[in-house]
């Protein structure tokens with residue numbers, strides 16, 4: 001069996017078109033332009049690329065982009081003061097602080113300083129709680145993108161056994177909550193899980209978010225399983241060049257899985273598209289307008 005490729009770039013292109021259409025409608029019907037503020041602290045090269053890409057796409061879909069670049073030695077009080085200023089700015093509908101933060105900054109404290117209604121990353125404890133209790137929330141962008149692709153490929157997910165490998169607040173936990181909401185049977189595996197291959201082999205859906213290159217082996221998979229690879233790892237090829245790989249051994253997995261996301265070109269592009277969709281949703285909620293159905297899960 002050769003797996004179908006789940007093309008994240010194509011999914012993202014469709015979602016971005018829908019976002020752009022809604023932005024045009026908001027402008028024409030209500031004179032509103034959604035605004036997204038992105039805060040980057042420090043000079044992490046990958047974060048700089050992601051932030052640049054977010055700003056570029058924000059402008060491409062017709063929204064306002066506000067970028068704040070702070071030095072790596074920024075003190076917590078200064079960052080919190082900027083967040084407070086953005087919380088009060090009526091032209092800003094979405095706020096995100098790019099992660100990871102420099103070590104001296106408390107990620108939870110900073111994330112929870114963002115007004116939950118503008119928390120387009122969905123990392124605020126209020127949004128995490130709403131999602132965990134099945135209530136309308138801002139949903140973290142990476143798991144939201146994974147779910148949209150899973151729905152697109154599998155249709156109804158009810159009754160399927162999903163194994164989520166990884167329990168981070170950003171991906172693993174919200175992914176498990178979203179899959180539960182879809183009536184999947186969900187197993188969350190992590191670094192202490194015993195006999196992981198025996199667990200993965202029972203899965204109809206595998207979401208790999210462990211942050212370890214090529215960790216999930218092809219022979220662990222059930223034939224025909226749908227595999228979503230969240231990992232983005234740069235590995236040295238031994239000749240001085242670097243290669244981008246996921247958490248799944250794609251070369252082996254593609255012969256056993258039914259469908260699989262590539263790295264690059266899988267989950268990554270959907271993360272940014274979902275961020276812009278969340279910003280439109282936040283703008284609609286802020287102005288008590290109906291939420292665009294096509295941007296929702």
Ligand SMILES: Nc1nc2c(c(=O)[nH]1)N[C@@H](CN(C=O)c1ccc(C(=O)N[C@@H](CCC(=O)O)C(=O)O)cc1)CN2
Nearest residue numbers: 050096097098099100121141264265266267268269271
């Ligand atoms: N505040 C946040 N910080 C971080 C998040 C997040 O959702 N919110 N997620 C990641 C980084 N990230 C977005 O911020 C992100 C990562 C990767 C991609 C992407 O498109 N990747 C490409 C490959 C690009 C490359 O060469 O590195 C792909 O997979 O095709 C988009 C967004 C951590 N921080």
